[in-house]
Amino acid sequence: MHTLRGLVPFDCAWWGEVSAGEWGDGRDRRDSRDGRKAPGDGRTPRAQAAPRNWLHGSIGLARGFADEWNALAAVDGFAHHSMRHLGEVIRERDVAGALPEDPQVVAFAERHGLYHCMALTAELPHSGLLFFVSVYRPRTRTEFTDAETVLFGEFVLHLLQHWHHRLQRLHTDSPRRPWDSFALAQPTGELLFAGLRIGQALRAACPDWVGTRLPAAVVHALPGAPCNLVLGKACRLRLEPCGPLVALSIASRQYKQALAPRELSVATLYAQGQSNKDIAATLGLTPATVRTYLRTVYTALGVRNKLELVAALRNA
Secondary structure (H helix, E strand, O other): OHHHHHHOOOOEEEEEEEEOOOOOOOOOOOOOOOOOOOOOOOOOOOOOOOOEEEEEEEEOOOOOHHHHHHHHHHHOHHHHHHHHOOOOEEEHHHHOOOOOOOHHHHHHHHHHOOOEEEEEEEEEOOOOEEEEEEEEEOOOOOOOOHHHHHHHHHHHHHHHHHHHHHHHHHOOOOOOOOHHHEEEEOOOOEEEEEOHHHHHHHHHHOOOOOOOEOOHHHHHHHHHOOEEEEEOOOEEEEEEEEOOEEEEEEOOOOHHHHOOHHHHHHHHHHHOOOOHHHHHHHHOOOHHHHHHHHHHHHHHHOOOOHHHHHHHHHOO
């Protein structure tokens, strides 16, 4: 973003992940309040649920900026317009006069010195969320030019593509870890990516959680990765090292599906009391290979000893 600032000067900016409200997928479905149907949907739209920011970074904005925006997101016409036009750069001139200005949004913009706005929202593939970048200039500066608009759009789409490719390298795309149930965080707890389902699960388990930084209970568990963590009654997370980061996913109760057939065989025999040497003879392996399989099993199931292994296999 500092590179972008050198190309398209701005005074403040924020970026991150946002849910699109009622429709959830950010498609071009018009949210009208006059009873017309949404194109391609066949339904009369209800009052739209508010969008929500799940995590963000910022330059030049107050620490509570995202929380304030979440409180008024339902009436932010500029944001709704951007979410309905994915991949397009939107400036304040594009919505000026077309949408009534809500007093809450006007006061919010004045409080933070936001006057000239430019934003782009795009789908964050497979995550259930949208990726956005918004930049601002105060009233005392000129609005963003057409040339700056083109440069901004190309840069943000390139940034999104680069981030998505990096996520693909860090993410193992399998039934055990679907994108919308996956998250990446710094060891200190700062979220770098989160899918919609895991965000909703964290929110349900920790109602006061506002995003960007993981809930305290999860942060405290990060040094213990690989491990499983239970939050509340329903949120079960799997924490695993991922290079210098920590990957989080919604843990599957189907432990057997998390293991390859040979790993499951080794784990079962070991849980039954057989030694590494006995298991090796039974399965035609070397004792060293058995030990390797067991280390993999312990990591996959998030267990630390034989008692926990037995319980995990019994509950599968």
